[in-house]
Amino acid sequence: MPLNARTITDEELFYGHKACPGCGGALVVRQALKVLGPHAIAALPAGCMSATGFNFPQLAFGNNAMITPFASTAAVLSGIEAGLRAQGAKPEDCTVVGFAGDGGTADIGLQALSGAIDRNDDILYICYDNEAYMNTGIQRSSLTPYGASTTTTPASKREHGSITHKKSLFDIVCAHELPYAATASIGYMNDLLRKVETARNIAGTRFLHIMAPCPVGWGFPSKDLMSVAKEAVDTGLWYLAEYEGPTVSGVPGGRFKLNRNPRAFAPIAGYLQRQKRFSADDAADIEAIERARDERWEMMRSRWA
């Protein structure tokens, strides 16, 4: 039976956290833990979810959870998993799961993630992507999209925000030929739940890259969280894809799948205009964003669809 609003557990495992109202990252952690269950063991590096989930002497996690050094989410996950096995203390339904932001994954934690995949440790790594270092006050990461203003790429007369495009973390991870990787968005919740469930049931290193809008950092009213998340996918600026490695799919090099391949995209101008971070972007910027999107989709459609 597919996981949805009716079949998912009513138990809340991420509750009472101090994230900003309307936080996309908090929704990722909440829903993922509902799928993984109370025996999941979570590790979180410095970032929004560790700053808001652990408030000594309180803990917002209903399962075991710990904070790791910034660069070592995946290494700590490896250690937890190996330690549980060595002690013979790993429950059957225990998923060792990491929740790291885009900066903690694509910039600072990339080496540790690559190492864990290389060893194929039995862990699930979830990157909640809010497209900048939000916890420290909105600094650019390598997953910040082109044209987005941050405190380290401020919009000015000359530049209108980030001058680099979003790095393709999904491609980097899949190049390791790990058992399972997927992208998702809180705007397509059932797809997200299915992917967390799929990842839960596969052994070896699994990776999920989940788009999680940030009302404060992106500059939109908190009530618009879900429609902004959905629009990011509908405009083609984010994509829903899956990768099954050679060991799972039996295909040399692994098998890619585009879960959503629309005939036409929603116009991006409206999506950009409703977010303050893009407010300095002009027609040339929008064209550059559109061109990059079209090139990306041409690649994905020719190879994955």
Place this chain on the structure above:
Amino acid sequence: MTEVIWHARGGQGAFTAARCLGAAATLSAGAHALAFPTFGPERRGAPMCAYTKISHAPIGDRSAVQRADIVVYLDETLLHDGWESELAPGGIMLLNTSHATDDARIIGLDADAISANILGRPIPNTAFLGAIAAVSDAVALEDIHAGIKATMSERLQEKNLKIASAAYEALTSCNGRTTGERKANAREGNNAASEAFAQALSHAKARPEGRFTPQLHSTFSADPSQFARSTCFTAGHLVSENAGWRSVKPVLDPDACTMCLSCYMSCPDGTIYKMCNDAGAATALGIDYGFCKGCGVCAEVCPAHCIAMIPEEDAEVRA
């Protein structure tokens, strides 16, 4: 030494104002000053504090202010019993409110209306800089102007200067001739003035219209330990609620609810829960107001438009 405590929500600009006040005292009035916020996971909407200390001698004590000469509340909903314990002898409280107060220690100022009139949206912080100049001898309005010019970008300066001046005028408009008299008047006879001012400006405060007439159901009392079952509770954790973050609250119309569960799936805080009948089937939805932060995501995703966000103060009246 003049000490100020600023109470606000993350995003209201309390630290900006605290720093600007310190700059005003040092740059223009030649005093020494310290300004700093509390540290912790302060988030947009979360209650926070900032402090300003002003003295003619260098300031050695860098700790948080316990009892202040002036306590500022940028948000009325943060005010709780026991607030007077933060007042030093003779201290006063400056409150952002559109209501009149009968407590001589409280000076009301409708800073939301003043800033909304000038800026187009309510950002109350700089109004209180003008208010402090009106009630305290530590800084004059000219010093505040110098502080705003020194700490704010040119784009923001002009309107914030106007806001500070308007707040200053609002509190000193009762017949004082000299600065000293005006300050004294502002401290003592201010409530009549601020009441008249509040009335004049109250129309500027727009109230969001609900999509239906919300009714509060007292049966929606939540016990998170019933559904957020976890080790947190056995460890005695999760006792600090998040409700203080909220200025609007979601109210659900159970008759219009179709139980589609969109809100349940979208709540970042998991505060919407299913209420089940004896057979275990979910028949209605409840909201845990202890942990709801009032983000409004549930009302926005509801296809039946049966959740309304209503101001906290209205909700109290209805309940």
